[in-house]
Amino acid sequence: MNRYSIFGTALHRLAILCYVVFALFPLFWLLKVSVTPNDLLYSEGVRMWPSRMSFEHFRFVLAHSAFPVFFRNSMIVAGATAVIVTLLASLSGYALSRFTFRGKYWLVALMLLTQMFPLVMLVAPIFKMLSPLGLTNSLTGLVVVYTAFNIPFATFLMQSFFDGIPKELEEAAKIDGATQF
Structure with missing residues (x-):
């Protein structure tokens, strides 16, 4: 492999990685918000993961809704x-x-x-x-x-x-x- 093909392969893989992160980020954020307790939703600010997790939203949707x-x-x-x-x-x-x-x-x-x-x-x-x-x-x-x-x-x-x-x-x-x- 010459220098240009290695660079091209690396650039191609970087582009694919950026696309995958861009495509999967909304799903990650959906999961993050779904396990964040109500009291931390607005008080913690923007964080990549909540300081504590809770499955109360799932329990509510499955037990108390249609x-x-x-x-x-x-x-x-x-x-x-x-x-x-x-x-x-x-x-x-x-x-x-x-x-x-x-x-x-x-x-x-x-x-x-x-x-x-x-x-x-x-x-x-x-x-x-x-x-x-x-x-x-x-x-x-x-x-x-x-x-x-x-x-x-x-x-x-x-x-x-x-x-x-x-x-x-x-x-x-x-x-x-x-x-x-």
Whole structure:
């Protein structure tokens, strides 16, 4: 290694270190503030770590608030949405990748068009559709809305994934006895 490449490597690593510190500092500060007792929050000034730690904030959030319920609801909605979107998008992505049919171009264009609308613009029509069905203020309604908005993008991802798999691989699998699915 010559002198310039050693300097370049050191400079590159220093830049990465600065970026990592810059990216992780808010998380560190969040942790620091969360373990700082209430009486020290404003009296101690700006310090890198509090003189004493307390987990009273965590205890309060977990025992005296509805946070565990909110967290459980978020996990249910996220999990259900992820499973449904993955299943539907993989099926539709495979169909768009492997089959040719009339209207395929227009279907893909329509899916792309749906991605151009901001979610805020569609709140009123979604509310009007979900209200008569009794899906407002319910986890099922959230799963339906999140699924509807994530399927087009996930379908594009899955179509690109299936486009990357050679068709010869599928043909070889069919020769070995595999079915279409």
